[in-house]
Amino acid sequence: MKQSASHPFDDAMQLSADAPGQYRGEAPAPYWNMVGPFGGITAATLLRAVLRHPDVLGDPLALTVNYGGGLVAGEFQIQAVPVRTNRSTQHWTLAILQRGADGAPVVTTTATAVTAVRRDTWSAGDSPAPDVPRPAELPAISPAFGVEWLKRYEMRPVAGLLPQSWDGSGDHSLSQLWMRDDPPRPLDFCSLAALADIFFPRIWLRRARQVPAGTVSITVYFHAGQADLAASGDGYLLGQARGQEFRNGFFDHTAQLWNEAGTLLATSHQIVYYKE
């Protein structure tokens, strides 16, 4: 497959540094969702700010992003501050700001991150990858609706597809799909963070009703190291998400992301607003 010189994901991650921890970027049109950029690209961009900070220690371990308000088109600023550095872990606070209608900066997004220097230790999983058909055995689906960011990902659903009719017939909230960047791009921590937010709102599946919904807060725990990313290459990840509770305007889900070899690269959780 012919690829352009720069991948849209790398374009979206472009940040200019005004000072260490002070960055500027542009809300990326190719990753636009309904009212602002896809939440996953926002999470990835915050992580990018951490990773390009000159003082960063180690690799990403945990990232929590709170979506206070949608970004609008145009420039944004990121503040990334390493507030505490230990021997092997580093704690970050982050914010995205944009100028409001009156010209004053407004916080759209807050976040915290932890990075860590990891050592080889005893390791084991308690979440084996489910036994599902391989990506090549499943068709890639077309974007389910007309938003830009869906065109940036190849998705091959295994189970729990978007309902074919919104008839209120839903009875579960489990989805599994193979996924990767489109065009393919070697996996890194930022693209892994973005992929963790790829799941459509669980409420749509559970209710088979397409009510308005939007992520309020997402957390990603990174289990992968650099070697796991390299081993994943530009292959597919198997993503799985399941809602836990839908209550009075908010639901949460848990998610797991394995590579094709069955290595669990990341786990994630989010809480999502929905409207009756």
Next chain:
Amino acid sequence: MKQSASHPFDDAMQLSADAPGQYRGEAPAPYWNMVGPFGGITAATLLRAVLRHPDVLGDPLALTVNYGGGLVAGEFQIQAVPVRTNRSTQHWTLAILQRGADGAPVVTTTATAVTAVRRDTWSAGDSPAPDVPRPAELPAISPAFGVEWLKRYEMRPVAGLLPQSWDGSGDHSLSQLWMRDDPPRPLDFCSLAALADIFFPRIWLRRARQVPAGTVSITVYFHAGQADLAASGDGYLLGQARGQEFRNGFFDHTAQLWNEAGTLLATSHQIVYYKE
């Protein structure tokens, strides 16, 4: 049961306000763990700072606490800032600071929280409470080791107890237990946050080896409203926790907390450091 006029949990939650969002407290000896207060009481105290802020909007929805370093005995400061207030959600950033050896303030803990005004909507669960014996059918256990905070909770394990011998025989990481404050105390959002961190490190169960371990970051999603808390009273909560991945010095777990009636009050996740 005779109760003293003030509950140790309420004593631990005492904060003095220097200004809105600027609070002082004392690291609570009755909730001491091995090297600092029990992480759950720290999470609860941060939430308390949010809830007593004069500008707070609604009830807790999400709380993420990052443990940068253990608190030491003595005074601490909490900064709680409502950085963005929407129509029905409010986004908070928080930090705990203590004076270091040189007298300068040091950040020990960072956190973010989201509060929300919730409305009655269509609701459903996808995490029914497991079918387990009732609390009265199970014995309360003595604190497994000599730390103060364990004396503040009554625990009636159902499954996945602390291993009786550290012989490396572990093969899973699932624990279930009934739990409540000791002495009993009516549940509120702060005590629910603390209870979300009650689980001993999953690595101890999975390996049947008591290696050094400590929470790095915890997230709690609140599904309960005030009516659910009132209905829970001072009864037991059923807590369940299961590790997902143990890898190169860190593992994560997911957890659920139901009340005796089977209502899912909170879900939680954490990532924990462990030493080989």
